[in-house]
Each structure stands twice: as structure tokens, then as C-alpha cells.
Amino acid sequence: MAGVKVKLRKRGSFEHEIPNMSSETPLRMLVFGSSSRDQISLTHSVLGPDVFTADEVNISATKKSSGVVQERNITLVNTPNLQDNDLPESVLHKELRKAVCFSSPGPHAVVIVLDPFHLTSDTMNILKPVVHYFGDRVLKHTLIVLYHERDLTTLSIEDEVKKNKSFRELAEKCVQNYLFFNEEKNRTQGSQKQALFAKVEDMVSEHGIFSNPEFKDAEKRIQIEERFLRKSKEKEIREMFKVLENEHSGEALVSEFKKYEEKIQLECREKAELAVADKLGFTVRVVDYAVAVGKGAFVGALLGFAIGPEGMAVGAAIGAALGGVLGGAANAVWSYINNSFADAHKGTA
Structure with missing residues (x-):
């Protein structure tokens, strides 16, 4: 394999709390919601309709979805919807451990998706599990996304929502980090996705990515597991290089091997995240x-x-x-x- 070296991308460091948010920086968002429908709808709007199948109407297990949007790598990690499910504590712990690993080394934002037309006195309760499992520091990294599909002006919706006492309290806890997401405008202009990404970047510029001992521990374990998995694939990688060498040369060989290398890296990362999720624990808050x-x-x-x-x-x-x-x-x-x-x-x- 002489002459062809593809370096693994360096993982996020914990030494710098506020990373340089260039267009090449992947955005990771950990998503909660008032209903599975809201979470699925937002994910479709951001990543496309193929992320969830037509028969997936309830999010009962943590799901990681990634894609390239506007030339940027975007990852949404949807947590089980607590309003649509009555999950035993042990199952919820397991799914949230997966959420930590899937969004490690830490999400750029914790997103709470709400329907602005169904804000009730119980709306505030959606923060309880988030704070309980991730600590109160997560609040300044939390973005409320008020997702709607109706053909109404954003201004009229904002006026109504701001009159809602429960929403005002929720927004106050999340240091006024909220965004209205109009799906119709997103379909025709794509501006809503850009506004979402820009808002997350602003939050990161101010507060950095969200991290805590669980995320730091998870990332260390995942990297160790990745190296182990990578080691076990060395023979397979050498054999694939020989195959590619017979079919390509020069820059074409480098390009094809790099694609294969990235595929292997992604597979190892995903397997490592799942393996570590089974072992990770939560600190008592x-x-x-x-x-x-x-x-x-x-x-x-x-x-x-x-x-x-x-x-x-x-x-x-x-x-x-x-x-x-x-x-x-x-x-x-x-x-x-x-x-x-x-x-x-x-x-x-």
C-alpha cells in the first residue's frame, strides 16, 4: 500500500470549547419533540423524505440520520418521543445512552420541536427529562424549533405564540433560543434550513458545543473501540487495495481508495457507537x-x-x-x- 496514505480525520478535541464553525464542520443536533410527528417532519424537512419510511409514525428508539445539505454534513439524532411512548426506565436509559454516543463528542444544539398551535400548560414538562439526564447546563445549548406547515405569515404566528405563558417560560429557560420553521417556505425557498443552521452556529459561537462527563467518556471509549475495529479490518483493507490497484492508477486510485477508506471509517464508527452505548452510564445529576x-x-x-x-x-x-x-x-x-x-x-x- 506504499504511496497511498489516507489519514483519518481528527476527532473533536475537548480542549477548545468553541470550535471554528466553517462550512466543513459537521453539524450534530440531538432532537426531542412534543410528538413523533413533529420530530419526523422536521427531519424530513432538513434531510429529505427518505430518512423515515412512510410507515414510521412513532419514534420509540433513538435513530441517527445523516446527510449532506447545502454542501454540509448534517446529523440529526432523534430520541424516543416521551409523549407518544410509555417506556420503562431501563429502556429509556438505554436509548439515551445511544443518543449520547450517536451525537458524541457532543451536539452543537439540543433541539426541541414543538407545534406552535398546540402549546399547552404541560409544554414546559418537555424540559424535565432533558434536564434530568443531561443536567441544567444543557438549557443554554437548547434550541426550541416551532415547526408548522400552515400557510400563515410568521409574524401572526409569533404574535400568538408570544402570548402563551407556557411558551414564554420555556423560552426563558432556554435563554430565548427559539426559531419558527415554516415548512411551506422551506419547500419553495430552502431558507428555513439555512436559518436553522445559522441559529445553531450562533449558539455555538456563544457557548460552544454541549458536553459533559458522559459525552467525554463516550468519545474516549468510542475512539478506542474504533481503533480495535479498524485493526481487525487491516487484512480486508489490504486486499481491497490490491483489487483497486488492478482497476485504477494515479489520482483515480487515490480517489477510489479514499472513498473505500471513508466507508470503512464510517462503519467502524457506527459499530463503535453501538458497542459503547451498551456500557455507558449516567452520572447522578x-x-x-x-x-x-x-x-x-x-x-x-x-x-x-x-x-x-x-x-x-x-x-x-x-x-x-x-x-x-x-x-x-x-x-x-x-x-x-x-x-x-x-x-x-x-x-x-
Whole structure:
């Protein structure tokens, strides 16, 4: 194989939180939604209709979809839709581990797809699993996409949506990162996709990609697994090079081998992601909340311990509120309180 060397592309480094977002940088988006239909519709709009088949109407397992859009590599990782599914906790953990691996070394944005015509008082609840599994820091990396197909002006829709209290609260938690996506305009002009990519780039320029210990651990493990898989294919690669060498020469040989090399690299990456997903775990997020809200949460929990688990959860919530007021960590307080009361409810059910 002398004379033909195709270097593997260097994976994202964790040393630089804010990467240079050139047109060659692949965009990774981790997608949640208020319904499977919304998620599938947005994915079709961005990547094309072949991503999901006609009979796929419910997203019950994490799915990674990639394509080249406007000369750019785009990856959407759709998580199971929690509103359409009643998944056991063990299954949900497994699917979210896959989501971490599929979007490693970290998504450029966590996208929440909503129907602007069906915003209810429960809309806020869509953030709970996101914060619970990824920590409250994910909120500044979260983009709300209000997807609609109706032939109405964006301005009239915005006016109505901004009157909705639940949406205003949701937008506040996500530091006002939201975007209206008109499918009809996207079909005729393609401008909506460009607006989506531009918004994500703006968020990355300000905050960098989203990462946490799970993503960093996943990426390290995936790279190790990739090297192992690549090693096991060395004989196959040498044999393929001989075949290509008999059919091509010069630049044509380099080009064909590079295509084959990229195919092998993609296969190894996908297999490595699946292998690591089975082994990855989630860190208990109480640690993140405690750091954000101060010692008040732990003090409250200790005060409530004397009256049992429910009292402990309520005490922790009150303590978190006090700690948050003192520390100014409103988002962390909100997420901690929600989880504390939810845990208390489970404990008494």
C-alpha cells in the first residue's frame, strides 16, 4: 500500500470549547419533540423524505440520520418521543445512552420541536427529562424549533405564540433560543434550513458545543473501540487495495481508495457507537444541581430526613430554593425542585 496514505480525520478535541464553525464542520443536533410527528417532519424537512419510511409514525428508539445539505454534513439524532411512548426506565436509559454516543463528542444544539398551535400548560414538562439526564447546563445549548406547515405569515404566528405563558417560560429557560420553521417556505425557498443552521452556529459561537462527563467518556471509549475495529479490518483493507490497484492508477486510485477508506471509517464508527452505548452510564445529576444551587439543597434534605423520604425531597427542594436565591441559580433551582417533588410523588405512589 506504499504511496497511498489516507489519514483519518481528527476527532473533536475537548480542549477548545468553541470550535471554528466553517462550512466543513459537521453539524450534530440531538432532537426531542412534543410528538413523533413533529420530530419526523422536521427531519424530513432538513434531510429529505427518505430518512423515515412512510410507515414510521412513532419514534420509540433513538435513530441517527445523516446527510449532506447545502454542501454540509448534517446529523440529526432523534430520541424516543416521551409523549407518544410509555417506556420503562431501563429502556429509556438505554436509548439515551445511544443518543449520547450517536451525537458524541457532543451536539452543537439540543433541539426541541414543538407545534406552535398546540402549546399547552404541560409544554414546559418537555424540559424535565432533558434536564434530568443531561443536567441544567444543557438549557443554554437548547434550541426550541416551532415547526408548522400552515400557510400563515410568521409574524401572526409569533404574535400568538408570544402570548402563551407556557411558551414564554420555556423560552426563558432556554435563554430565548427559539426559531419558527415554516415548512411551506422551506419547500419553495430552502431558507428555513439555512436559518436553522445559522441559529445553531450562533449558539455555538456563544457557548460552544454541549458536553459533559458522559459525552467525554463516550468519545474516549468510542475512539478506542474504533481503533480495535479498524485493526481487525487491516487484512480486508489490504486486499481491497490490491483489487483497486488492478482497476485504477494515479489520482483515480487515490480517489477510489479514499472513498473505500471513508466507508470503512464510517462503519467502524457506527459499530463503535453501538458497542459503547451498551456500557455507558449516567452520572447522578444531584451533584450538578448541588454545585449550582449551593449547600442549601443538602441542608434542606438533612432537615427533612427525620420525616422520611417525602420530607427529605420537600426539604431538599426548599433548601435548593434558598440556596438558589443566595447564589442566583434560578434555572438549577427550577430543575432541582421539579425532580425532588417528582421523586417524592413516586415514593408515595
